[in-house]
Amino acid sequence: MSTVLVIGAGGVSSVCVHKMAMNKDIFTDIHLASRTKSKCDAIAASVKDRTGVDVATYEIDAEEVPAMVNLIRKVQPSLVVNLALPYQDLPIMDACLEAGVSYLDTANYEPKDEAKFEYHWQWAYHDRFKEAGLMALLGSGFDPGVTSVFTMWLKKHKLKTIRQLDILDCNGGDHGQAFATNFNPEINIREVTAPARHWENGDFVETPAMAKKVEFDFEGVGPKNMYMMYHEELESLAKFNPEMERARFWMTFGDEYIKHLTVLQNVGMTRIDPIKYKGKEIIPLQFLAAVLPKPETLGETTKGNTNIGVIATGEALDGSGEKTFYINNICSHEAAYEETGNQAVSYTTGVPAMIGSAMMVTGKWAGDGVFNMEEMDPDPFMDMLNAHGLPWQVKELDGPVDF
Missing domain, CATH: 3.40.50.720 (NAD(P)-binding Rossmann-like Domain)
Structure with a gap:
């Protein structure tokens, strides 16, 4: 019980x-x-x-x-x-x-x-x-969370070491709004507007926000522009995989999102420092978040898929040289809404939160102290992903990604 x-x-x-x-x-x-x-x-x-x-x-x-x-x-x-x-x-x-x-x-x-x-x-x-x-x-969400478990599953079953890692987060859903975020607006905009950082040769390298953009063809979605940005699992992945030469995080954004966000930044609405308005202190970003559509209201109108995964290159466990694997999940916004009344961005975080909780209360993951997902056995978590709505697939690529 x-x-x-x-x-x-x-x-x-x-x-x-x-x-x-x-x-x-x-x-x-x-x-x-x-x-x-x-x-x-x-x-x-x-x-x-x-x-x-x-x-x-x-x-x-x-x-x-x-x-x-x-x-x-x-x-x-x-x-x-x-x-x-x-x-x-x-x-x-x-x-x-x-x-x-x-x-x-x-x-x-x-x-x-x-x-x-x-x-x-x-x-x-x-x-x-x-x-x-x-x-x-x-960090028992998807990214962080599942992406870390994906990485460690590859390291347990496919790769002896990981030399390069790329995390690819694509939301191909369309909710029909001119501008809305698919998770908490305040957190979303703070993440996107912060300087980008990636791990390279033993340290983090900082670059301007949204400065590096590449196109990638996502299964179940199609070609999308993705931008390099910082995400917290890079820190834990680098800590628990010290042999990594490079680790990067990429997220897709549509042109309309970028256009609106640029305007909001230019007029100061993404600021997180307090300003005085009619004698009261307000934080512009918190005010903006209050007037934007709530993510939990977007489920009924959001159509399409998410596709989130990792591409890892390293020394193969079987001694056959360097190999590259891509492991990912594709989640339908419509199916997520039908099951829980929520869109797939909420679904892909809420399901791993349930699974991480199950790992703990059943004792499959146990320990005294503070732990990241990378420190746990990935297998029982991966099994539950398949059984509870987030099935994954893994395939070998021809070689390292070049973007």
Whole structure:
């Protein structure tokens, strides 16, 4: 029997809670809390309608540690699943330590006043979790998350070492909006507008945001422009694969998205520093996020596929020289919406959050301290991807990618 407490009530949380309810043999008691209880209630109603499973709901400010501790002690979960904003990672980890419960999230901590995606804040919690006999699993989404598991599966089954790694994230969906983000607008725009960084020869190399663009033909989507940018799994992948010469992250964006984002940047709407407006302090990006369509409302209108995967080149396990493999998942927006009421960007993060949670509560992944996905056995996670809506495929390419 496992009781879980999920924090956050966006699209990713909706998918995760739906999938937990579909696996009630693993998740026997599900609790959901967020700052806005009505959002939790809406998810719970959908889960009840689709699965017949009851989800208990609560109102909570995840940044208020004493309130979080009280809620955890009331619910008594074996795991807290943090699907709130990255700013809230550390307070929730503090609450888990005080209440004596293990922790999982999908995105690393980010300070509110700077677009800085790094793990060092959370890695610093390792000894405290270890001494408490608790486990914290970081980044159990798709990227980060599945992309790290893909990489380590290749290293376990195909490649002795990895020399080059490219992570390719393509959203080929069309939601009919002039400008909307498929996950939290504030986090999305902070990621995209931050300087790009990639790993090369033992260090990170920084380049201007969106400066490097190449076209790639994605199966199930077609040719798309993808841009090199920084993503947090590059940091953990470099740490746990020290032999890597180069690692890069690529994400696709349409011309309309780039055009709108450029204008918003030029007029100052993507700023994250506070400004005065009619005697009150506001942060322009937070105001912009408030007026853009909510990602969880895009499911019904989004059509098409996502295609996310990794291309890795290295020394073959069988001693046959250097080889290149491409492992990826293609996910349908329409199928994701039919199953959970959410589009595929939320689905591809929410399902891995459920699977990571299952790994922990069943004991297939265990340990005392703070861990990244790369440190865990990829096989049981990969098996669950195939069984729960995110089937993957792997193929050998003719040689290293040249872009």
